[in-house]
Amino acid sequence: MHPQLELLLEIQDLKMQRRGLADGTLGAVESDVFDIRVDEALQVLDDKVGELEGRLEDNVRERYELVSGKGPRVVAPVLNGICYGCFVAIATARSSEADRNRRVESCEYCGCFLYYVD
Numbered sequence: 182m183h184p185q186l187e188l189l190l191e192i193q194d195l196k197m198q199r200r201g202l203a204d205g206t207l208g209a210v211e212s213d214v215f216d217i218r219v220d221e222a223l224q225v226l227d228d229k230v231g232e233l234e235g236r237l238e239d240n241v242r243e244r245y246e247l248v249s250g251k252g253p254r255v256v257a258p259v260l261n262g263i264c265y266g267c268f269v270a271i272a273t274a275r276s277s278e279a280d281r282n283r284r285v286e287s288c289e290y291c292g293c294f295l296y297y298v299d
């Protein structure tokens with residue numbers, strides 16, 4: 182897989198985690214069972230996201246900033262030739278290439294970076 186794509190997936194995962202923490206859907210982090218407080222955990226996540234964002238190449242970061250302004254999802258999985266960011270079929274010529282995850286591609290409809298699963 183393209184290292185920038187890996188980086189984007191990592192950033193997205195951390196941001197999803199942050200979102201779950203911030204809105205409480207991940208559960209009671211402040212309970213005695215856990216060794217970390219929510220605000221500390223959020224800070225740790227923010228720092229890491231910032232660090233990873235700093236490693237994005239300029240052209241990738243430009244698109245990333247554009248897409249991440251719309252929501253937490255920046256990388257969309259592609260299954261059976263359908264972008265699951267916008268549920269539109271992408272050109273089959275692109276989706277059937279063998280080295281597809283070795284390049285950084287984005288959906289021409291929703292702008293998400295594409296990650297081919299099938």
Ligand SMILES: [Zn+2]
Pocket residue numbers: 257264265266267268269288289290291292293
């Ligand atoms: Zn799309």
